[in-house]
Amino acid sequence: MSAIVSDTSSIKRHPSFGLWAKRFKPDGLKLLCIATCFGLPCAGTLAAAEKTEAYELPPLYHTYEEATATRFFSTLFDSELPITARPHQFTLRYDIKAGDLIDEPYLRVPIEARYGVTPTTEVFVSSTPYLPNPFESPSESSLGFAGVGFKQRLNSFIDDQWAFAFGAKLKVSLDEIPSNDPRDQYMRIQPYMVTVYSPPSLPQWQFINQFKYDLVTSNPFHDADTGPQPLSTFSFSPAFIFAPRGEWRYSLEFEYQTDQFDGGHSDAFLVSPGIGWFPQKESFLRSVPGDFDFGLLLTHGFSRLPIDADKDDVEVKFRVRWNYYGKKDLVSRFKALTKNFRDE
Numbered sequence: 400m401s402a403i404v405s406d407t408s409s410i411k412r413h414p415s416f417g418l419w420a421k422r423f424k425p426d427g428l429k430l431l432c433i434a435t436c437f438g439l440p441c442a443g444t445l446a447a448a449e450k451t452e453a454y455e456l457p458p459l460y461h462t463y464e465e466a467t468a469t470r471f472f473s474t475l476f477d478s479e480l481p482i483t484a485r486p487h488q489f490t491l492r493y494d495i496k497a498g499d500l501i502d503e504p505y506l507r508v509p510i511e512a513r514y515g516v517t518p519t520t521e522v523f524v525s526s527t528p529y530l531p532n533p534f535e536s537p538s539e540s541s542l543g544f545a546g547v548g549f550k551q552r553l554n555s556f557i558d559d560q561w562a563f564a565f566g567a568k569l570k571v572s573l574d575e576i577p578s579n580d581p582r583d584q585y586m587r588i589q590p591y592m593v594t595v596y597s598p599p600s601l602p603q604w605q606f607i608n609q610f611k612y613d614l615v616t617s618n619p620f621h622d623a624d625t626g627p628q629p630l631s632t633f634s635f636s637p638a639f640i641f642a643p644r645g646e647w648r649y650s651l652e653f654e655y656q657t658d659q660f661d662g663g664h665s666d667a668f669l670v671s672p673g674i675g676w677f678p679q680k681e682s683f684l685r686s687v688p689g690d691f692d693f694g695l696l697l698t699h700g701f702s703r704l705p706i707d708a709d710k711d712d713v714e715v716k717f718r719v720r721w722n723y724y725g726k727k728d729l730v731s732r733f734k735a736l737t738k739n740f741r742d743e
Contacts, residue, residue, distance in 0.1 A: 475607065475638060475640060475650055475652065475673075476650075476652075476671075476673060476694060476696050476716075476718070478593065478607070478609050478636060478638065478652070479550060479564065479566065479591060479593055479609070480564070480593065480595060480607070481552040481553075481562040481563055481564035481593060481594075481595055482552070483515060483518075483519060483520060483521040483550055483551075483552055483564075484513045484514060484515035484521040485515045485518075486515040486516070486517055486518050487514075487515060488514070488515055488724065488725045489512055489513065489514045489515075489724075489725040490512070490513045490514075490722060490723065490724050490725065491510070491511070491512050491689070491722070491723040491725075492510070492511045492512075492513070492720060492721070492722050492723075493508075493509070493510050493511075493720065493721045494509040494511075494718055494719070494720050495718065495719040495720070495721075496509070496718070497717045497718070497719060498715070498716065498717055499532065500532065500534060503532060503535070504531070504532050504535040504537065504538045504539040504577065505529040505530060505531060505532055505538065505539045505540060505541070505577055506529070506530045506531070506532050507527055507528075507529055507530075507543070508527065508528050508529075508530060508543075509525065509526075509527040510525065510526050510527070511523055511524070511525040511526075511546075512524055512525075519551060519552045519553070519554060520549065520550070520551050520552075521549065521550050522547070522548070522549045523546075523547070523548050523549070523550075524545075524546065524547050525544070525545070525546040525547075525548075525570075526543065526544070526545055526546075527543040527544040527545075527546075528540075528541070528542060528543040529541040529542075529543045529576070529577060539577040540577075541572075541573075541574045541575060541576055541577055542572075542573040542574035543572070543573065543574070543576070544570050544571065544572050544573065544576070544583075545570075545571055545573055546568060546569060546570040546571070547568075547569050548566060548567055548568035548569060549566050549567060550564055550565075550566035551564060551565055551566060552564035556594070560596055560597055560598065560599060561594060561595070561596050562594070562595045563592070563593070563594050563595075564592065564593050565590075565591065565592035565593070566590070566591060566592075567588065567589060567590040567591070568588075568589045568591075569586070569587070569588050569589075570586070570587050570589075571585075571586040571587070571618060571619070571620060572584055572585070572586075572618060572620070572621070573620050573621075574620075574621060575621060579709060580706070580707075581623065581625035581626070581629050581706065582613075582615055582629045582706065584618060584621075584623035584624075584625050585615050585616060585617065585618050585623050585628065585629065586615075586616050586617065586618045586619065587613055587614065587615055587616075588614040588616065589611055589612065589613050589614070590611070590612055590614075591609060591610060591611040591612075592609070592610050593607065593608065593609040593610075594607070594608045595607050603641060603642050603643055603644075604639060604640070604641055604642075605639060605640040605642070606637075606638075606639050607636075607637065607638040607639065607640065607652075608635070608636070608637050608638075609634075609635070609636040609637075609638075610633075610634075610635055610636075611633070611634045611636070612631065612632075612633050612634075612660070613631055613632045613633075613634070614631045615628060615629050615630070615631045616628075629706050630658040630661040630662065630663045630706070631658070631660065631661040632656050632657065632658050632660075632661070632704065633656070633657055633658075633659075633660050634654055634655065634656045634657075635654070635655045636652055636653065636654045636655075637652075637653050638650060638651060638652035638653065639651055646676055646677050646678055646679060647674065647675070647676055647677075648674070648675040648676075648677065649672075649673070649674055649675075650671075650672070650673040650674075650675070651670070651671070651672050651673075652670070652671045652672075652673070653668075653669070653670050653671075654667075654668070654669040654670075654671070655667070655668055656668075656669070656704055658704055663704075663705075665704050665705055666702065666704075667700065667702050667703050667704045667707065668700070668701045668702050669698055669699065669700045669701065670698070670699050670701070671696055671697065671698040671699075672696075672697055673694060673695065673696040673697070674694070674695050675692060675693065675694045675695075676692065676693045676694075677690075677692045678690075678691060678692075678693075687721075688723055689721055689722050689723035689724065690721075690722055691719065691720065691721055691722075692720050692722070693717075693718065693719055693720075694716075694717070694718040694720070695715075695716070695717050695718075696715075696716040696717075696718075697713060697714070697715055697716075698713070698714040698715075698716070699712060699713050700712055700713075700714075
């Protein structure tokens with residue numbers, strides 16, 4: 400890897416972030432969709448706000464045994480689940496996009512840090528640079544994406560067999576992305592909400608519904624020379640997870656997509672079976688801090704939106720993910736650091 404040299408001569412000079420306010424002008428319908436995703440749950444969130452810092456998972460997870468006593472996976476591949484980071488602790492997550500080694504002229508390096516602000520609220524930042532693939536010629540590179548977001552979950556929702564969360568993600572490309580998807584050149588804001596139901600008689604099953612709006616808007620860092628701005632899309636994704644005792648997780652996700660909320664006339668239907676392996680720490684790479692999980696996802700598109708027309712009917716994604724959990728209170732660390740600085 401030491402022989403890899405990234406050519407930075409083509410990196411563009413980025414405009415000031417102050418241009419963001421001038422370029423970001425979503426119309427009323429888009430703002431209404433965002434307000435709907437955020438406004439309705441917020442009232443319930445304020446009423447259910449906790450007075451203590453005690454961390455407790457939603458009740459439906461109390462009878463749901465994971466591969467280890469402390470590890471619950473908080474996402475179903477790209478879909479969020481109503482589990483948040485422990486308060487004042489952080490999680491580092493690194494996703495290895497194994498398919499890039501074979502199929503792409505670049506290697507994506509997605510790194511994400513999540514931090515628990517309260518027992519039910521987390522925030523996160525992410526970075527996905529594109530490095531040149533040493534096994535491809537010619538190779539490509541880019542500054543890639545930067546992202547921020549938050550997730551808020553409710554401790555009580557309908558009854559103890561339900562869990563609910565809402566949040567938003569913002570992702571923006573810092574440089575031209577070597578991708579055939581024109582949406583990658585824009586800024587994307589994705590508000591979402593997700594519910595999970597676990598029947599009392601089937602504690603190893605979770606039934607999931609996620610609603611998401613993918614707002615595509617102007618990029619404050621560089622101009623997107625891709626023709627007309629892509630349409631924003633709304634998606635509804637019902638899914639289920641089967642997690643028997645042990646290290647394996649099985650999932651099946653259905654997804655409906657439409658661009659009709661942004662003036663389009665198209666719909667898409669996809670189905671994605673997946674399998675995940677969550678090896679126990681005692682039996683896998685014990686000397687490495689944190690833990691690993693592996694995922695394989697197959698996606699079949701029965702129909703596609705026009706912007707995705709060039710994608711294969713069947714897509715295969717293989718993921719290796721490394722998670723590191725911060726064991727100390729970051730607030731205490733910061734206070735100790737500032738105290739030492741004042742003492743000096």
